[in-house]
Amino acid sequence: MVEITIRKRPRSEAVVTQRKFFKKTARGKVIKVLRERYLRDDVGCGIQSCQECTESCTPQANHLVMSGPDHGLFPDGHFLLPDTNVFLSQMDLLESPLFRPPIILLQTVIEEVRHRSLPLYNRLKALMAMDEKSIWVFYNEYRSETAVIREENETPNDRNDRGIRKAAAWYTTHLNANVRGKAPKKPPTIVLLTEDAANRQKAEKDGLVTLSVRKYVEAMNDASQLLDLLASESEEIEPTRAASGKQFLYDEYLPSATLIGGVKAGQLHQGHFNANQYNYLEGSVSVPAFSKPVLLIGRENMNRATNGDIVIVEVFPEDEWKAPADEVVDQDATLKNDDVESGDEDDGEDLVSRVESKVVEYEKRDAEKQPTGKVVGVIKRLWRPYVCHIDSTSLTSSNATSLSVQTVFATPVSRLLPRIRMRTRQAPSLIGQKILVSIDRWDVTSRYPEGHFVRALGKVESKEAEQESLLLEFDVPYRPFGKAILDCLPKEGEQWVVPLKSDASPEWRDRQDLRDLNICSIDPPGCQDIDDALHARLLPNGNIEAGVHIADVSHFVHADTTMDNEAASRGTTVYLVDKRIDMLPALLGTNLCSLRPFVERLAFSAIWEMTPDADIVNVRFTKSVIASKAAFTYEEAQIRKDDANQKDALTEGIRLLNTIAIKLKAKRMAAGALNLASPEVKIHLDSSESSDPIDVEQKEMRETNSLVEEFMLLANISVAQKIQETFPQTAVLRRHMPPPKTNFEKLQDILMKRKGLALDVSSSGALAASLDKCLDPTEPAFNTLVRIMATRCMLSAEYFCSGSVARDTFGHYGLASPIYTHFTSPIRRYADVLAHRQLSAAIGYSPLHPSLHSKPHVERILGVVNKRHRMAQMAGRASVEFYVGLALKGREERVQKSGAGAVTEEAFVIRTFRNGLGVFVSSLGIEGLVMFKKDLQFDAENYTLSIPKPGSADLVAISVFDKVTVRIEVEKDKNTQRGRVKMTLLSPVDSKDM
Amino acid sequence: MASSSISKAESAYIEVGLSEQPPQRLDGRALTDYRAMSLETGTAPLANGSARLTIGRNPHDGSGGTEILAATKLEVETNEDGGSDQGRVVCSVTCSPAAYPHLSSNALEDLQHDLTTVIHTTLSHPSLHPDNLKIIPGKKSWLLSLDLVILSDAGNIYDALFMAARAALWDTKVPRTRFIEYKAKKGGPASGGKGRDGMDVDETATSGFDTRKTNHATDFELLDYWDEGEVLDGRERWPLCVTFNLVPKTHFLDATQVEEAVAVLKVLFIFASSSVQGMRMLGPGEVTSAQIKSLLKEAETHSRNISSALDSKLKDEDVRRNQKASEAFSQQRR
DSSP states (O other): OOOOOOOOOOGGGHHHHEEEEEEEOTTSOEEEEEEEOOOBSOOOOOBTTOSSSTTTOOOGGGOBOOOOTTSTTOTTOEEEEEOHHHHHHOHHHHHSTTOOOOEEEEHHHHHHHHHHOHHHHHHHHHHHHOSSSOEEEEOGGGBTTTOOOOOTTOOHHHHHHHHHHHHHHHHHHHHHHHOOOSTTSOOOEEEEEOSOHHHHHHHHHTTOEEEOHHHHHHTSTTHHHHHTTSOOOHHHHSTTSOGGGOOOOSOOOOOHHHHHHHHHTTSEEEEEEEEOSSBTTEEEEOOTTOSSOEEEESHHHHTTOOTTOEEEEEEOOGGGOBOOOOSOBOHHHHTTTOOTTTSSOOOTTOHHHHHHHHHTOOOOOGGGOBOBEEEEEEEEOOOOOEEEEEOGGGOSOOOTTOOSOEEEEEEESSTTSOOEEEEESOHHHHTTEEEEEEEEEOOTTOSSOEEEEEEEEEETTOHHHHHHHHHHHTTOOOOOOOHHHHTTSOTTGGGOOOOOOOSSOGGGTTOEEETTSOOEEEEOTTOOOOOEEEEEEEOTTSOEEEEEEEEOGGGTSOTTSHHHHHHHHHOBOEEOSSOEEOSSOHHIIIIISSOOBTSEEEEEEEEEEEOTTOOEEEEEEEEEEEEBSEEEEHHHHHHHHHOTTOOSHHHHHHHHHHHHHHHHHHHHHHTTOOOOOOOOEEEEESOTTTOOEEEEEEOOOOHHHHHHHHHHHHHHHHHHHHHHHHOTTTOEEEEBOOOOGGGGHHHHHHIIIIIOOOOOOSSHHHHHHHHHHOOOTTOTHHHHHHHHHHHHHSOOOEEEETTTSOGGGOOBTTTTBSOOOOOSOTTTBHHHHHHHHHHHHHTTSSOOOGGGGOHHHHHHHHHHHHHHHHHHHHHHHHHHHHHHHHHHHHHHHHHHHTTOOSEEEEEEEEEEETTEEEEEETTTTEEEEEEOSSOOEEETTTTEEEEEOTTSSOEEEEETTOEEEEEEEEEEOTTTOOEEEEEEEEESSOOTTO | OOOOOOOHHHHHHHHHHHHSSSOOOTTOOOTTOOOOEEEEEOOOTTSSEEEEEEESOOTTTOOSSEEEEEEEEEEEEEGGGTOOTTOEEEEEEEEOTTTOTTSOHHHHHHHHHHHHHHHHHHHTOGGGOOGGGEEETTTEEEEEEEEEEEEEOOSOHHHHHHHHHHHHHHHOEEOOEEEEOOOOOTTOSSGGGOSSSSOOOSTTOOOTTOOOOOOOOOEEEESOTTOOOEEOTTTTOOOEEEEEEEETTEEESSOOHHHHHHOSEEEEEEEETTEEEEEEEESSOOOOHHHHHHHHHHHHHHHHHHHHHHHHHHHHHHHIIIIIHHHHHHHHHO
């Protein structure tokens, strides 16, 4: 038997083996933490052919193989040993598939990266897991030779640097002793890669080989492609300029501790930065302390914040508060002449500064004053790779073969973002492409953020590039489902069927057999993921039984499986005009869960008994098996219902459903539900193959749309009550908070001044009633317009966990329901899947997964789902906009061919600026801007702009809600190739030359 | 106090021995001799300062003797929770039941309470208060809790407690903090982009010499998570105790447990440097003021001796724990 001796470590070694540090908790307590570390002599170096470490290096599979002779500086082969700062600043380079030298990753480095930036740490972890990279993690803190103790008066940073150098030195001697290159050759070199010049100096003193990343990459064989991936570095981007000569354009941020202190003391405020899409020199931050958002005017007050960042603002004293600008300020137009190289400094005569300072100066209007302030710090950057176009005018040389480094402007597709300056060697070839650019930093001396090129997406206006850029822009995960996820699907695949009814079959356990009911589904045309079906029949007692049957997704998607986790992170299916990005694999979404007609499917049914007046007698929920008898489109169902000759059971069912739906709707309206409107248009695609849009028209609403909607609302409300009752702490619900009254102030003011109409916003019912009164007898579309504008004043609905908020805030404002959830579309919304699981547990069908009992877990998931939901809506809208643009272009070409000149549409004015009009074209569902080159006579109080008639001195007044005719053109920005819809006024005044 | 019951014969024997000329003690010590002591600091790595002290422990088998474990812990305290601007020092003494097997739990509690009172009133006296327990004036401060555990008692518990307390407090390191504040700038912000070029350079920088500013600090942060911190202010000031055990005709120091049973009166002199910090009489005996005066004088000399011995030992400990250990470590790794 092997003798085991336990040697107790003498206390005298405590200095070495114990690592003590303090931790400050969120509640302000200070905790002392003690870590014991065990030093060993058998931590392997991970290098193939090392004689000493062969045994300790397991698994052998990921041994590092010395690099080939492809690096100019190290023909004998080498290994890279990067410092922490390399990962912090050059992650894009390391992630590039072109960059593949063997890397030794020190434990010290990993820990430091984690300490400094969690997102980068996660990227590093992903990098380590990548197959094509050769990375060996060396636990230097645990190897006795390379462990370091912090010396007195040494900063943690110095200690880590010393540890890294020590590890590099150890590797060098270790390789000398144990690894031989081919016979006479020298052993491979260990290259310490660091961006820290001081560290380099010290390392050189110790006799180590060390390089900066730039130097290293420059000597590589395929340097030119990789050099673009390097993050820009301040000392190197403009080496010719003396740093002292630079002017500070922005204030430095305050130290983060000060910021937190200021927020705690209530002197500073934290919130999300929202850029203004009409005026790039203005932004706002909503903070809890003020009812109106804090306004940030001008570049220096916005202080380098980009849209979405979590920032800390300081609010100015009240006498310096201002009103938001009433002018459209377009970045491209104002900054047209800014030279990319000299855009920063110069003297006080700087053209751009003058233009901008003129722009931000305007008179104070007392009435609309808002808290005004400036950004003093950024808590969290929301920087991600942005889809951009290259501004061709910023190129110094457009010679396609030129490979010289150029500094160019990249203009993000989103109007909310500033231009990004980047250096690239490929500038000429990137013109006319959509590219991905990520921001590295934004210095106080630089007007624009600095970024670097990540990859090209493809030609502008090619479908693929546009589609991918849209998905990237809205952060939609669009990877295909991985194997682990597909493995969660039933093995039978497409052949899966509901097994024959038997007591032994698990599918039939506790399921009600509803196969003989006359169930049908009603959906938009071309719908593949049918997740709801309906039935109704008369009961012998004169009451009506109505049922909503929802695809039983939770039967296939079990909690805490790979598929479930993926669905949770996707949150929702995203619908683009020509593409659907599924939340669940297509097998489930369009087949097994889809309630197709004529096949048996598993369902989760909600069945009500109602009086003929649509009062609910009782409701029950059950898992069931159904066989849908038909899948109608809204149109087909409508025709069938209206056709008096049809007397079959299915049609009678639809009629019955319809009568109840009408009563349900009447009740809902009486309770104060809002009838809101949002512009929805339909894109006509040429054919399913080419997917070229021909034209756009507004969606039609039929009675049957409303029928389905009413029953879905009813099901959602009933389910919400049930799960809230059973799981009061963790029920997944959805709410719509009543909007703050101040949101409506502007709309109320406009309506009062322009139309003499009053809007009562005291409750949703009052609002609904006064919206009904907003009529203009001469203009039927006026009411819709007001509804659209009112909808924009409201907050968006959100999912929440019932235990996390007060009971009295559960209500759904728009639907005027005290409680609501989403239950009816589990194929395309993850919240519904959760509701299914909770309902299933509530009726005792299955136990609830423990994760759904945990409030923090549910909160976290719903946070993700809320975000994805918002992003999906925006992506969908952007996709429609893109196709509207394409359709317009098509129409424009046709119109021009026929010689009519241009596309013209009627539009309503919805906003007035000093130099422009915001108009809404209801037939196309788009909003546009009519810009005038000069400031016009503008009456802000009455929302009226007076435009001179060409050739005469008369003025034509145009105000909000006026109907105008606009000429719509799609023009491409000459510089960036970014397509945009341009509108000019045609009547009452032709503004073509204004 | 912890009187072990001994027979009359035994007690008479000891008493006679003490009043002999020259005096005879059971273990052969002179009247003012201490037993051998041992001291080690940093015994509790999770505490902010700690020490283990033994008196009269058998050096061969490690048995017997008085043994005390002392540890300090720093906690952040807000003023609302009863903290004060200067921070607080709270001491407590716990007796291990194993040290007093003959005492009932009630008696043990009484004893703990008595010991705690003596230690706490002495050590938390404002004249000894360390300066660096402040964090944010008016808001937060450190609460220094000193906990002493009596692991075994073989007499002279007061002297031992004070010595252990002093060692632990000597060893205590206070994490360095910096407070976070936010000050609104004077004269409003830089005129919101109305300057000629719209940029104001560095106007807002405040002078480091401006000491008039009122304090708006709301929170603090740790300067350095890895650093144990600075030593407690005034760590050489902490008092020591000299206990005279009075028997008729004479008095002696460092009584063993049986000797304590003989003493009719114990007089505690507590010295911080050379000033009297406290004095206590325990027991039924009487003493005249003239006697006290001479005892006081004698106690001062003894306390000075103990103090300097302790100081040099504590400094030794510091060196042993840091310098020597890391040297040994690097040698071993070469």
